[in-house]
Amino acid sequence: MRLQYPSNIKIVSVPCTGKIDLIYLLKSFEKGADGVYVLGCIEGECRFGTGNLRARKRVMQAQKILDSIGIGGDRVQMYNLSSSEGPRFAEFAAEMTNKIRELGPNPIKRFREKLAA
Amino acid sequence: MIIAEKKPIEEVIEMVKDFRKILIVGCNECVTVCEAGGKREVAVLASSLRMYFMNQGKDTQIDEVTLERQCDREYLEEIRNRIEQYDVVISLACGVGVQFLAETYSRFPVYPGVNTCFMGVTEERGVWSERCQGCGQCILGSTGGICPISRCAKRLLNGPCGGSTKGKCEISKDLDCAWQLIIDRLKELDRLDEYEQIAPIKDWSTERAGGPRRVVREDVRQ
Numbered sequence: 661m662r663l664q665y666p667s668n669i670k671i672v673s674v675p676c677t678g679k680i681d682l683i684y685l686l687k688s689f690e691k692g693a694d695g696v697y698v699l700g701c702i703e704g705e706c707r708f709g710t711g712n713l714r715a716r717k718r719v720m721q722a723q724k725i726l727d728s729i730g731i732g733g734d735r736v737q738m739y740n741l742s743s744s745e746g747p748r749f750a751e752f753a754a755e756m757t758n759k760i761r762e763l764g765p766n767p768i769k770r771f772r773e774k775l776a777a
Numbered sequence: 778m779i780i781a782e783k784k785p786i787e788e789v790i791e792m793v794k795d796f797r798k799i800l801i802v803g804c805n806e807c808v809t810v811c812e813a814g815g816k817r818e819v820a821v822l823a824s825s826l827r828m829y830f831m832n833q834g835k836d837t838q839i840d841e842v843t844l845e846r847q848c849d850r851e852y853l854e855e856i857r858n859r860i861e862q863y864d865v866v867i868s869l870a871c872g873v874g875v876q877f878l879a880e881t882y883s884r885f886p887v888y889p890g891v892n893t894c895f896m897g898v899t900e901e902r903g904v905w906s907e908r909c910q911g912c913g914q915c916i917l918g919s920t921g922g923i924c925p926i927s928r929c930a931k932r933l934l935n936g937p938c939g940g941s942t943k944g945k946c947e948i949s950k951d952l953d954c955a956w957q958l959i960i961d962r963l964k965e966l967d968r969l970d971e972y973e974q975i976a977p978i979k980d981w982s983t984e985r986a987g988g989p990r991r992v993v994r995e996d997v998r999q
Contacts, residue, residue, distance in 0.1 A: 683817065686824040725821070728786045729829040768831040775836070 661746045665753035678711025685722040685736055692769055695760035697737040712740060732763060778807035779871040780905045781814060781891040786825055792888045796865040803843035804870035811905055813891045814869030816843040822890060847874025853881045860885060913983025919971055921962035928955035934976040
């Protein structure tokens, strides 16, 4: 397909989105990620039954925490697609990138830069 | 086990926002099983607090440790050498652990990171319910293994009240009437004649009403 999607996205592969623990999402932000999105299989079509449903709940937990501490829950999102939907993959990548551009950089980066200076 | 719930992050922040060196201490027992204060919850709280303080522009050190138990001195001793480095401790153990930690290290402010709820069971992941109130005088032998003290809203000892409807308690349609459960169980065990026996007045002095309690066993005491 040779589809284009924003080059600023780093892909972290996991065997199933059910592997994604809440702490993985939080650590990404702690280390300076501006946004994180989880791409899981279509709901109801998880090979392991409930992996993507668990991931959705963990994304919701992360959103709540990020809202509470002033980082912004919108920076973490869950999307679902099947492995054959290349165009959707590129669409979600662009959508998330635009959303994060609107929100601006992760606010804790300012602190890290200040410490480094 | 003892069931606890995580305190809202805002409440924890309010307690420790003026400190600069924070140690979060988890417990590997009950609160790990009920997903409120184990190693994972310690990591989540630590990460959340680190980000909160960084966002506020404050350089705050937040470290993590999870002890086997916080209700035994031997495990609390494991942090004796490192606790000196901190201004404050957040304990994610139940109220018992928080108190024992505070008692052991009385020079340090200790704050609770969870709300301790009750002694109960895991019905399914994410659902816990009460089973025991520690009344100090167990009557489960005569009630078919179902406790009317913890599971009946009125703690009745001789059958259901008038509020029992279709097996449910009057305080909630989702709550089983404990006495209905007891009668059904005794019927199943073919022991319904025991239901007819009047339970004597319970000695509540062994319950919380008798003041803080203590068990001393001279046969094992050192």
